Amino acid sequence: xxxxxxxxxxxxxxxxxxxxxxxxxxxxxxxxxxxxxxxxxxxxxxxxxxxxxxxxxxxxxxxxxxxxxxxxxxxxxxxxxxxxxxxxxxxxxxxxxxxxxxxx
Amino acid sequence: xxxxxxxxxxxxxxxxxxxxxxxxxxxxxxxxxxxxxxxxxxxxxxxxxxxxxxxxxxxxxxxxxxxxxxxxxxxxxxxxxxxxxxxxxxxxxxxxxxxxxxxxxxxxxxxxxxxxxxxxxxxxxxxxxxxxxxxxxxxxxxxxxxxxxxxxxxxxxxxxxxxxxxxxxxxxxxxxxxxxxxxxxxxxxxxxxxxxxxxxxxxxxxxxxxxxxxxxxxxxxxxxxxxxxxxxx
Numbered sequence: 001x002x003x004x005x006x007x008x009x010x011x012x013x014x015x016x017x018x019x020x021x022x023x024x025x026x027x028x029x030x031x032x033x034x035x036x037x038x039x040x041x042x043x044x045x046x047x048x049x050x051x052x053x054x055x056x057x058x059x060x061x062x063x064x065x066x067x068x069x070x071x072x073x074x075x076x077x078x079x080x081x082x083x084x085x086x087x088x089x090x091x092x093x094x095x096x097x098x099x100x101x102x103x104x
Numbered sequence: 105x106x107x108x109x110x111x112x113x114x115x116x117x118x119x120x121x122x123x124x125x126x127x128x129x130x131x132x133x134x135x136x137x138x139x140x141x142x143x144x145x146x147x148x149x150x151x152x153x154x155x156x157x158x159x160x161x162x163x164x165x166x167x168x169x170x171x172x173x174x175x176x177x178x179x180x181x182x183x184x185x186x187x188x189x190x191x192x193x194x195x196x197x198x199x200x201x202x203x204x205x206x207x208x209x210x211x212x213x214x215x216x217x218x219x220x221x222x223x224x225x226x227x228x229x230x231x232x233x234x235x236x237x238x239x240x241x242x243x244x245x246x247x248x249x250x251x252x253x254x255x256x257x258x259x260x261x262x263x264x265x266x267x268x269x270x271x272x273x274x275x276x277x278x279x280x281x282x283x284x285x286x287x288x289x290x291x292x293x294x295x296x297x298x299x300x301x302x303x304x305x306x307x308x309x310x311x312x313x314x315x316x317x318x319x320x321x322x323x324x325x326x327x328x329x330x331x332x333x334x335x336x337x
Contacts, residue, residue: 001173003146010163010180011153018187019210023203025195030188037325038186042158043290044297044320045183046281048313049165051298052305053274061302069271076275080282087128089279094268101267 068104072097107233115240118220126157126216126245127252133160134256136273139265140168144257151253155246156214158280159183165273171310178314190218194238197225201235209235212242289331293324 021028054073055061065071076093083089105113130151137147142164150160159180166176190213198206221238228234263269285291297320304312 001177003142003167003173004149006163006173006176007146007149007153009177010150010159011155013177013181014154014156014159014184014187015211017181017184018191018213019207020188021191021195022198022206022210022213025199030192033325033329035189036328037321038189039328040290040293040321040324041182041186041317042284043281043294044324045162045179045313045317046158046277046284047294047298048301048316048320049162050274050277050281051301051316052312053277055302056305069274072271073274073278076278077282080279084283086132086276086279089282090132090272090275093275093278094271097271098268 066104068097068100071100107231108236111231111233111236112240114224115220115237115242116244118224118237119216119241119244122216122220123245123248126248129157130249130252131256131259132272132276133157133164134253134258135260135263136161136256136269136276137164137167138257138260139263139269140164140273142167144261147257148250148253151250154180154184155211155249156180156184156187157249161273161276161280165277166310166313168273169310171313175310175314179317182314182317187213190215190222193222194218194225197230198235205235209238209242212238212246214242214245216245217242289324289327292327293320296320296323 021030050073054070055063055067057067057069062070072093075096076089079092080089083092133151134147137150137160138144142150147164150163154160154163162183163176163180166179171179191210194209194213198209201209217238220241224237225234281294285294297316300319301312301316304315306312307315
């Protein structure tokens, strides 16, 4: 699929979701189970992206201490937990990766 | 000042604290989208069409991984599905508006526009010109996000590619993930999705991401249901 088509369809679907119940007011209700399920979309999607980024090295699962991205990712999780700040987390993770790559 | 502009500027004012957080986020998006392999135009156009922070970061990451377009679109849909809750929540207040107003306000309905607007409605109730508040809040955030993206693209073009910068996007996701890990169902959702993503990594069309996300959502929802059934709050 062409990148412009992705942008267009991604935008149209996002708009349709936001417009849906404003337009269908009174004619459609969100079931309680779906409300619950929507709460778990952010943790599920984000870690489904993060895990392979940290654990796979050149398409191979790497659980060793030589996996610098995994170690730097753990540092970033700790920093994110303490600081709750996006920019500080990014900088700390990149610094950790830089130091670990230099050490190895 | 007319009631309309009073409401509009009240919306703009209520949005200011969120603009301060939104601008650097847009800037990081612009810079990282370029690094992920999007063209300058595509990175900016996504801020126009999709106009949703986390979905745009995720789409950029998926472009970087050469994910097929239909999986990117599907992922954007899953990530933004929660906006349906905002749509449901604001619907009674916007019910009497002409459809073009509904279209415009829906386009502007982000997390950051929803939050001050629902507070405004809950405090003031439904007044005839209250939709101008959402237009002010959502409109100024839109401008903030476009300008942040543009500056990010400008700066991103000047930064050379490196393995360190490559890591910035996963780090952004870590910064987004950690604050939502509240309660055991959320943590279980994250862990199960992560493990399934590793197992399903080699699925065709990068569908492992979608499978993993669905498993995580299911685990979180089931655990929450069980907790409620057991009577433990």
